[in-house]
Each structure stands twice: as C-alpha cells, then as structure tokens.
Amino acid sequence: MDRPRHSKLHRCGQLIWNLCIVFVVYGIIFEVIVVSRTGSFNPFSKPVASSNAPTIPEGSLSGGVNYRLRPTTLVKNINDAYAGPRRHVDTLANYGKLLEACRGSATGLEKMRFVYDCLEYLSKKEDDYLFLPSDSPASKSDPSYPAVDTAAPASQTNIGQCPGPVQLFHTYWTGPSTWRVELFIKAYLYTQNLPCSRLWIWLDSDTNPTAVADMMQDKGFARFLPLVERGDITLKAWNFPTRIPLPKGTVASDPLYSQILANRALKSAGSTEEKKIEDLGDGVIIHPDGSEWIEFSERQMTFLPVAVSDAVRFIVLHLNGGVYLDMDIMLLRDMRPLLLTPDHNFAERWAVHSHPGDFNTAVLSLNANSSLSSYLVRGGVRMGLNFHPMIVGRMAWKDGRVEELAMFETGLFDPIWGEFNWGREGRCTVPCFKDYGQAFLGTREAVREEWQSFDGPQLEEEEAKAGVTELKKRDAAPASAAEKIVKGEDGSYGGREYRLEEDKYPPTNRTLENFFRGAWSYHIHNQWAKHPQPNSWFSVAQNAHDGFLSGERTNLYGEKWGGPEIMSYDRWREFD
Known part of the structure; x- marks a missing residue:
C-alpha cells in the first residue's frame, strides 16, 4: 500500500512541531537541574550550600581554602630515616637470591606475579x-682509593672522596628542562651515595x-648549576657515533663471524700482500692493526633509529x-649494591611476559667494553639499527646468550x-595503585583503597594547621602585583583561616616510607x-x-x- 505524500507545507509544520517538543523537554530537564542545584527556578541564582557539605566562600582559592596555609602532611612525626644507615660502600647484592625471591625458577616463574611478596622480601630481608x-x-x-674511614665527605664546593669505584648514572633528554628533569635529579641526590656516583645527562x-649550551642557560636547570660545578652532574652532547670500538677478539669469538675469518685466513695463508681492512658485513670492520670496530656508512647515518634513546643506552653503556x-x-x-657486583649486567622483565627475551631497558646496566655489551650493540646494528629491548632480547635468546x-x-624497578x-596475583602493593596516573592525584579519595594491603601500625596524626616552614619560604619570595598577599591579624592570608574540610587537596597520611x-x-x-x-x-x-x-630534613638513610x-x-598555579 502506497504511503500518502504530504505537501511541503505540511512537512515543514511537522518539523517545527517536533522542534518545539525537543525544546520543551530540554527546558524541563534544565529547570530540574537548576532547582536541584540552587533551590530556585531562577537559572541565575547562586547554588545553595548543602547541609552536609562545607560552605566554600566566594573568591577562595584551591576549592575553598587558601593554599598558602595548607599543611603538607597530617603525620605528626614523619620517619624520614626509614631505611636506616646506608650500607657499607663495599656492599654487594646477591642477584641469585633476588631472582629466586621475586621470580622463582627460570622456567616456572612461580613468584613473578606476586609483587607484594617481592617488595616484602626487598624491604624486610636485606x-x-x-x-x-x-x-x-x-x-x-x-x-x-682513600681508606673508608678517612675519605673526605661531600661539602658545598667539593663532591668528596669515594673509597672505591665511582659508579656512572646515565640518562637521555631532549629539549628544555622541565619538572621531570628536576624530579629525576633530586631523587638521585636524595638516594645515592654521591661521592661514589656521577650523573651524566x-x-x-x-x-x-647547541643542546649543552642551551641547558646551561636554561632557567629551569639553573638550580643545578652548582652541582655541575661541584662535579655531581655532567651534561654530555649526544651525537650518534660514526664508529664504535669493540673489544679485541670479540668478533673472532663470535660464531657469526668466526667461520668467515677462518675461510679468509686459509685463502691468505702464505700471502705476502699487506693486510687490508676486513669488512665482515653489518658494519663490522677489522683494521690491519687488529682493532675491531662497528662503522656506519653514510647511508646508514641517514636512517638513524626512530627511538634514539633505545640506541643511546646500549652504546653509552658499551663505551x-x-x-x-x-x-x-x-x-x-x-643502587650501589646492584652496580658494584662484578658482572652487573641486568635489565628488567617486560611486565609479566614469560618469554626469557622480553626485556625492558628503562633500567639497564652493562659492564663497559665487554663481550656482552659489544654483542648487544652489534646485534642492534644487525637488526637494522633497531635497539628495541624486545628485539635485542629475543635475538640474545635465539643466539643462546x-x-x-x-x-x-x-618489583625492583616498576612495581605496578x-x-x-x-597480571598481578596475590595482594596489591602499598600503596595500591591501579594505574600510573594515581601518583599525581591529591584530591579527596583520589586513590581508593590505596592502603588495603598495609599491615603496619597506624601513623599518629596531628591537627591540621598551617605549615610554618612552608609559609616562611613563600613569604620570602617576592609576590607579583597580581599575586600580592595581605596577611591578616589572625595569622591568615586575606583574613581567611585554613579549614581541612574545605580543602580540595587536603593533607594526608602519605609518606615516602610507605x-x-x-x-x-x-x-x-x-x-x-x-x-x-x-x-x-x-x-x-x-x-x-x-x-x-x-637541610631541614634527612634523607631515607x-x-x-x-x-x-x-x-x-616550583608551585603549580593550576592548583591554586
């Protein structure tokens, strides 16, 4: 049966009618929201404060409080020195026990997923x-090396003496300094044995x-210039090398090249010709003097790795x-006990992957100019300058190395x-994070059930009152005209006292100890x-x-x- 055809005027009227219905429905929904929020049908009315919620005064900062008066903690006596005295400078880590406790057997991986148990072992069974x-x-x-008892400690202008080998820490960066560079450096200063450590960026x-010169002039990095002068930090220019030295004899001992060299030796036996450079392929070169190198052609240098940092770590550690x-x-x-071990060659597992070649190299340690380091560098080149850890790791597995x-x-380097x-089994960690963004959150109940696995004693809390130390620091800083602070007679700013219940980012019982x-x-x-x-x-x-x-607090040691x-x-004004 054919449908009746309506005139254009009828269809236009139907459209207008439908639009009117939509406007009425949306209007009703809007009014319901207005009434629920303000208690009035007037959409321009101000919200009525809930009897259960704190009243947030107009013009207040950071969700209802003056951020300048916010305490930094509710813990009465923070245990900064929770790790106890730093271990002796000669202390070593037993890799076998670390692997067994956090992994189990190499084939069964029985403990791999039980991260809570791994952390319990690491923290309580040192x-x-x-x-x-x-x-x-x-x-x-x-x-x-100076004697342990007489080695000079660090001072304001001198990094001090190390009664043993100095360990190198490397990282890679591109662009200007940010707070993440600051966090990395300050965490390094807070934790490491500084006379026995050097940080190369x-x-x-x-x-x-001009990256190095630019960083030396960078306003964000300026705070660390005294440490550059003292010798703690060295800024290094990274340029992809045109050639990389290899330990003498490593190429000949590599099954990939040993047969090639043996065949060439047979052909040249008894020859009086002057030795020439031997090109074994994949950039591996043996010079007449016997030195071994990886050399890159101009064509290779135009196709540098996309993930430059993947290559940087292997090459820098090899050298x-x-x-x-x-x-x-x-x-x-x-980190010293891990790095002082003679064969300190390690990385970490890629999440909970069970394949023995699935490495992650966010933390990577290698002995310099060693058989292993040269093999890994040669392997990355052989793979087309691909130094992704899982590519290099699977290559090492295939080659039996x-x-x-x-x-x-x-659990050692990336516990969540x-x-x-x-992939986690057993109890959650302390704190219990479900994603990587939670460490940034400070709002109320931002990290739900973060203490679900905590079995320790409850920390003693103190009354939420303004942090005097923080006030001193901020009072000393010159305020801009737009941020001029008026301090009231009651000790508050703008005559406004601090109230914990009004704070969007309230102080908590969080401490680095946990x-x-x-x-x-x-x-x-x-x-x-x-x-x-x-x-x-x-x-x-x-x-x-x-x-x-x-100088107001100690580090964990x-x-x-x-x-x-x-x-x-710096303070982040976006949270004021």
Whole structure:
C-alpha cells in the first residue's frame, strides 16, 4: 500500500512541531537541574550550600581554602630515616637470591606475579641478599682509593672522596628542562651515595647542536648549576657515533663471524700482500692493526633509529659502563649494591611476559667494553639499527646468550606494571595503585583503597594547621602585583583561616616510607605534561626532596645535606 505524500507545507509544520517538543523537554530537564542545584527556578541564582557539605566562600582559592596555609602532611612525626644507615660502600647484592625471591625458577616463574611478596622480601630481608664480600672488597681493589674511614665527605664546593669505584648514572633528554628533569635529579641526590656516583645527562645534539649550551642557560636547570660545578652532574652532547670500538677478539669469538675469518685466513695463508681492512658485513670492520670496530656508512647515518634513546643506552653503556635510567624513573633507594657486583649486567622483565627475551631497558646496566655489551650493540646494528629491548632480547635468546643479562622482576624497578597489565596475583602493593596516573592525584579519595594491603601500625596524626616552614619560604619570595598577599591579624592570608574540610587537596597520611618500600625505583611511564596535585604521592616526594636539600630534613638513610643550596620545586598555579 502506497504511503500518502504530504505537501511541503505540511512537512515543514511537522518539523517545527517536533522542534518545539525537543525544546520543551530540554527546558524541563534544565529547570530540574537548576532547582536541584540552587533551590530556585531562577537559572541565575547562586547554588545553595548543602547541609552536609562545607560552605566554600566566594573568591577562595584551591576549592575553598587558601593554599598558602595548607599543611603538607597530617603525620605528626614523619620517619624520614626509614631505611636506616646506608650500607657499607663495599656492599654487594646477591642477584641469585633476588631472582629466586621475586621470580622463582627460570622456567616456572612461580613468584613473578606476586609483587607484594617481592617488595616484602626487598624491604624486610636485606640481610639475606645484601652482603659484604669476605675477600677482595672493591675499596681494596686500587691502592689509590682513600681508606673508608678517612675519605673526605661531600661539602658545598667539593663532591668528596669515594673509597672505591665511582659508579656512572646515565640518562637521555631532549629539549628544555622541565619538572621531570628536576624530579629525576633530586631523587638521585636524595638516594645515592654521591661521592661514589656521577650523573651524566646526555642531550640530543644531533637535533640541536647547541643542546649543552642551551641547558646551561636554561632557567629551569639553573638550580643545578652548582652541582655541575661541584662535579655531581655532567651534561654530555649526544651525537650518534660514526664508529664504535669493540673489544679485541670479540668478533673472532663470535660464531657469526668466526667461520668467515677462518675461510679468509686459509685463502691468505702464505700471502705476502699487506693486510687490508676486513669488512665482515653489518658494519663490522677489522683494521690491519687488529682493532675491531662497528662503522656506519653514510647511508646508514641517514636512517638513524626512530627511538634514539633505545640506541643511546646500549652504546653509552658499551663505551662507559654504569647504569642507564630513563628520565621517567624516580629513584627510591641506593643502587650501589646492584652496580658494584662484578658482572652487573641486568635489565628488567617486560611486565609479566614469560618469554626469557622480553626485556625492558628503562633500567639497564652493562659492564663497559665487554663481550656482552659489544654483542648487544652489534646485534642492534644487525637488526637494522633497531635497539628495541624486545628485539635485542629475543635475538640474545635465539643466539643462546640471554642468560648473560640478568632479568629482574618488575618489583625492583616498576612495581605496578603487573597491576596495570592485569597480571598481578596475590595482594596489591602499598600503596595500591591501579594505574600510573594515581601518583599525581591529591584530591579527596583520589586513590581508593590505596592502603588495603598495609599491615603496619597506624601513623599518629596531628591537627591540621598551617605549615610554618612552608609559609616562611613563600613569604620570602617576592609576590607579583597580581599575586600580592595581605596577611591578616589572625595569622591568615586575606583574613581567611585554613579549614581541612574545605580543602580540595587536603593533607594526608602519605609518606615516602610507605611508597613501594623495597623497590629501587618507581617508573612513571611518560605522562610528561602532567603536574602533581598538592598532597599527591609525587607532592610528598617533592616535599621530602626539598626538605632534605634545604637541610631541614634527612634523607631515607638519616643523612643531612651538606652540599650547595638548591632551589625548591616550583608551585603549580593550576592548583591554586
């Protein structure tokens, strides 16, 4: 049956009618919302305060309070020195025990997913996996090292003396300094044995040839210039090298090239011709003097790795040794026992992947100019300048060399990765995070059930009152005309007292003592544009760092800062 055809006028009228119905429905919904929020049908009425919610006065800051009066904690006596005295400078870590406790067997991986248990072991069983060698301690390996008891400590202008080998820490950065650079450096200063450590920051000079000079003039980095002068920090220009030296004999011992060399030796036996450069392919070159190199052709140099930092870590460690850390790593404890171990070749597992070649190299340590480091560099070149850790790791597994690089579990360096990938078993960590953004959050109930696995004693809380130390710092800073502060007779600013119940970012019972205790680091996983909200976990870390570097608090080992004055973290006005 054919449908009747209506005139254009009828269809136009129908459209207008339908639009009227829509406007009426939306109007009713809007009025319901207005009445529920203001108690009036007038859409311009101000909201009525709930009897259960605090009244937030007009014009107040940060959700109803003056941020200048906000306390930084509710904990009455913060235990800053929660780790106890720093271990002896010769202390080593037993890799086997760390692997067994946090992984289980190499084939069964029975403990891999139980991160809480791993952290419990790391934090409470240090005497089981940290030890002093009975013979040949590192401090006695070179007669030029000062005695442990007489080594000069660090001062404002001198980094001090190390009674043993100095460990190199490497990281890579491109662009201007940000608060993430500041967080990385301050966490390093807060945790490491500074006379025995050096931080090298590699700056991308392929893209920006003046990167080092620019950083030295960077306003954000200016606070660390005294440490550059003292020797703690060195800014290094990263240019992808045209050739890389290899240990003599490593190419000949590599099955990939040994047969080629043997065949060439047979052909040239008895020859009186002058030796020439031998090109074995994949950029591997043996010079007439016997030196071995990886050399890059002009064509290869036009196709540098997309992920430059993947290549930087392998090449830098091959040339210099030490440990490489991504800039989004926040150090939590002293790395020296891990790095002083003679064969300190390690990385971490990629989440809870079970394949023995699935490495993550956000934290990577290699001995310099070693058979393993040269093999990994050659492998990355062989893979088309692809140094992605899972590519290099699977190559090592296929070639039967994967066991030379210890694969630590995520509990050591990235304790919530298993949680994030739904791979965790057993109890949640302390704090219990479900995603990587939670460490930035400071609003009420931002991190739900963060204490669900905490079994320790309840921390004693104090009355929420303004932090005097914080006020002194901010009073001393010159205020701009737009931010002029008027202090009332009652000690408040603008005549406004602080009320905890009105604070959008209230102080909490969070302390670094309970931030993934036992882990050597926390991996932030990018999130470069984020800033920490007041009283978030990162805010707690910032307060601890600044308290230590100002001399008002100790670090986790009970040590006082004796170095140059370092500016505190900037305030994020977006949370005022």
